[in-house]
Amino acid sequence: MKLVSFIGSGNVAWHLAPALDNTDFAVREVYSRNPAHAAALVDKLYEADVKTSLDFSDSPSNIFIIAVPDDAIQSIVQEIILPDEAILVHTSGSQPLSALGYAAIPGIGVFYPLQTFSKSKKVDFADVPIFVESENPGTEKVLLAMAKAISKNVHQVTSQERKAMHIAAVFASNFTNHMLLIAQQIMKENNLNFDWLKPLIAEMINKSISIGPEQAQTGPARRGDFEILDRHMEFLQNDEQRAEIYKVISQHIIDRYH
Amino acid sequence: MKLVSFIGSGNVAWHLAPALDNTDFAVREVYSRNPAHAAALVDKLYEADVKTSLDFSDSPSNIFIIAVPDDAIQSIVQEIILPDEAILVHTSGSQPLSALGYAAIPGIGVFYPLQTFSKSKKVDFADVPIFVESENPGTEKVLLAMAKAISKNVHQVTSQERKAMHIAAVFASNFTNHMLLIAQQIMKENNLNFDWLKPLIAEMINKSISIGPEQAQTGPARRGDFEILDRHMEFLQNDEQRAEIYKVISQHIIDRYH
Incomplete structure (x- = not known):
């Protein structure tokens, strides 16, 4: 022992x-x-x-x-x-x-x-x-x-591999959770119930884990639907930082798939 | 009928x-x-x-x-x-x-x-x-x-509420999934297995859904650990867009909690 x-x-x-x-x-x-x-x-x-x-x-x-x-x-x-x-x-x-x-x-x-x-x-x-x-x-x-x-x-x-893994974990866990926080805030600001998003969140994660995030990606940026992206940016314009997050992630998705 | x-x-x-x-x-x-x-x-x-x-x-x-x-x-x-x-x-x-x-x-x-x-x-x-x-x-x-x-x-x-909900859903589902894609890419680039992150992802989502994303938030930005944030930014510098995503989300978390 x-x-x-x-x-x-x-x-x-x-x-x-x-x-x-x-x-x-x-x-x-x-x-x-x-x-x-x-x-x-x-x-x-x-x-x-x-x-x-x-x-x-x-x-x-x-x-x-x-x-x-x-x-x-x-x-x-x-x-x-x-x-x-x-x-x-x-x-x-x-x-x-x-x-x-x-x-x-x-x-x-x-x-x-x-x-x-x-x-x-x-x-x-x-x-x-x-x-x-x-x-x-x-x-x-x-x-x-x-x-x-x-x-x-x-x-x-190795230490270097562990460091890379930790950064991947920040994206997969900390940043993912922060996306949920922003979603919760938007729901709250519009008097909508965050619970309504929970079946979507659970299904999306199940899908992402089972078929992989690349195959699981959906949404306006994935489809290259610029009309919707513009309307969402307009909706978000009262919160500059949130709009910035929407923009850089959407751009990254567009560049990845189109 | x-x-x-x-x-x-x-x-x-x-x-x-x-x-x-x-x-x-x-x-x-x-x-x-x-x-x-x-x-x-x-x-x-x-x-x-x-x-x-x-x-x-x-x-x-x-x-x-x-x-x-x-x-x-x-x-x-x-x-x-x-x-x-x-x-x-x-x-x-x-x-x-x-x-x-x-x-x-x-x-x-x-x-x-x-x-x-x-x-x-x-x-x-x-x-x-x-x-x-x-x-x-x-x-x-x-x-x-x-x-x-x-x-x-x-x-x-209403149409306006549905629009807000759809934007919240983009953050909660599409962007969350994209964070998982970036995590998967970082793992792959470093010859690490994406499967190793799956228990963390599952637990984080369970926690976020049960205690709420605000309470569930962890990580270097949440702690205000600028030394780690700097090291991560340095690690990510070979991919400008990815570094930008890391930066804007981390900044948003810091501003939210500190």
């Missing part, structure tokens, strides 16, 4: 720590700048303790998982004190492996679960793709075993 | 005609510029015939449904010859009721099913929102009955 310590108790740790705790990678410690947050996560685990300092020199753990916002990783790495032969990983989509270089130990790696996590919503890790990276063969082996303990969907990628 | 004729045999007619044919609104005729297309749809219906002209003066039908691309509606309305007391509707999200004005009959209306249709994919009409519009009370009553015969989700909206 490997023992694991978490640095961070945010959305990723909140789901990842209990998932690991049910496997041969038992969680023993949770550190957070806010000990109350660490305590809340510890409550969900079998035998873990709250850790209030980053001095892990006496820790029983082998694996230290940094699950904090990207801009907090550097200061953690500079402060943390690890036991001998520790493995140190981060869980970020956009930070390179070298973000852990300051730790000056051989056992560094990345353990990136590609999913959107919120504390209120349960996640089934079995289907969450996990991307592992390490330049140390022993560390890589341990991280692959840890990933496979919770997911059927484990892959090895 | 009311009898229905379809003008058009594209994706909307392909699903709407068989759905109506199972109710008290039986389909008797299908007209298409391409008679082979009309024949393919007629094959899915109980007692309908292919119609090769737009002269419906001897038609047994009461209701005539124009389900053709927006830019073909006008020429149909100019050419069609209807029997006495006919009801004429179109199924477009973006055309006003007045697009049927040339027919110069009292019974004009709109019958707009808000869904994305493709011939290869079955649609359960029970959940498809249908939006009905007419200025004639008798016509309105018939259209509401026809909508309720196939859907539990029937509403009356």
